[in-house]
Amino acid sequence: MWEMAPPKGSRLFQTLGRRPVLRAGYAVVIGVLVLSVVEAYRIQVSLSGQHEEIYRRYVDEEEHINTLRRNLWQAGNFVRDFFIRSTPEQAQTLRSQLQTLQAEDADVLQHLAQMSPPSPVPPGVVKSLREFWAVLDPVPITMLHASNEEQYDFIQREIVPRRGELYAAMLDLSDADKQRLRDYDRQFAESNGRAAERLLAMLGLGVLLSLVVAAFSLRHAETLEQQADRHYAEVEEAKRELQQLSGRLLEIEEEGRRRLSRELHDEIGQTLALLQIQISNALAALQGQPSGPREQLERARSLAERTVQTIRNISVLLRPALLDDLGLVPALQFQLEDFQRRSGIACEFVEESVADYLPDPVKTCIYRVVQEALHNCEKHSGSSNVRVTVRQRPGSLEAEVADNGCGFQLNAKGMPDQSRGLGLLGIRERVALAGGSLEIDSSPGRGTRIALRLPLEAQPQPAPRVAAEVPA
Structure with missing residues (x-):
């Protein structure tokens, strides 16, 4: 033509x-x-x-x-x-x-x-x-x-x-x-x-x-405006693709964590448990025998027990089976109990009408955000008390983590400086990929509060859960 x-x-x-x-x-x-x-x-x-x-x-x-x-x-x-x-x-x-x-x-x-x-x-x-x-x-x-x-x-x-x-x-x-x-x-x-x-x-x-x-x-x-619009559209498209890629990477990471956690728990964990049983049987068969072989078997059983516990801890860190088997609330309760036992910081957990069944991306996002917030609290805040609240409302699920620690200064974008804000930046990215909103409120000497809200699609109405405060 x-x-x-x-x-x-x-x-x-x-x-x-x-x-x-x-x-x-x-x-x-x-x-x-x-x-x-x-x-x-x-x-x-x-x-x-x-x-x-x-x-x-x-x-x-x-x-x-x-x-x-x-x-x-x-x-x-x-x-x-x-x-x-x-x-x-x-x-x-x-x-x-x-x-x-x-x-x-x-x-x-x-x-x-x-x-x-x-x-x-x-x-x-x-x-x-x-x-x-x-x-x-x-x-x-x-x-x-x-x-x-x-x-x-x-x-x-x-x-x-x-x-x-x-x-x-x-x-x-x-x-x-x-x-x-x-x-x-x-x-x-x-x-x-x-x-x-x-x-x-x-x-x-x-x-x-x-x-x-x-x-x-x-x-x-007009030409410059068209070029700017085209460049803006390209940047937005690249940003959208990057978000999709980031979301897909998180999905792959969570799937890998889940698979590895299952493998550690079901395969290696079970194998070590059987090893521990065999050692116990060997100890029973050596009753009345010299103490040398029995002491060696005792050390082997102790080592097997520590290895089993380590495997379980790694499995929980990778992907707690409670999150997939029992739901979000039991997984958070177990996480807070472990956090309090490990750090010595008093914890308070409040949940309101949270359904047993939640979409996997939603409950995974809530769990990881709380996990990262608790890690930051233990590492940086110097607080003596942490309060975790999870409540379900029509069309959304809300979570809040608040401590009474030292706090930090936020910049104009509501984020800390990059030297200490990479974990919070990851939280913001994870919440954005889930389609939610994140609010960080902190100042020096006034503690820190992290609140997020994730949208929920219409699900079968669960049996109402009475609001309760569960001490961790």
């Missing part, structure tokens, strides 16, 4: 590796964003400078044109005042005033011409302005003794038309400046729009790249 080719993004990831591609993508996105910020700042600075320069030029031109216009009116007013009072002193004052105004106009025209770019003052206006001042310049001399009619005629013929013409030209210049300002505003708006378009294009590119990188990141995250 035909197989679909992987997407280009997958081939790119496979060729270059996912992390380098993502790093490069993030670097490009950050670079585009940085360039966008720099471009926005540059546009803002440039447009602000241009706009400020345009308005500064407009205000400067208007101010100088207003100066020209004001000087025209002042010149006419000064001439009128001179005509009202035509004296040599007034003529001297008019001459000084006209020279001052004329110098101001010259400075204004020079400033406008030196602007960059030069202000577009029409040459005709400059020529008319020079002619106006040329007409007014000899007035203090030529019109000092003129009659009122001559003075009026001079004003109407020379000053009023020229001043009106120049004033209209100045208004045209102001209108032209305003039009240039509007043109500048339009150009500024167009430049601002183009700059905004460039900036939006860069931001759009950044957003697009961000979406692409985000898509690759999400895909990479």
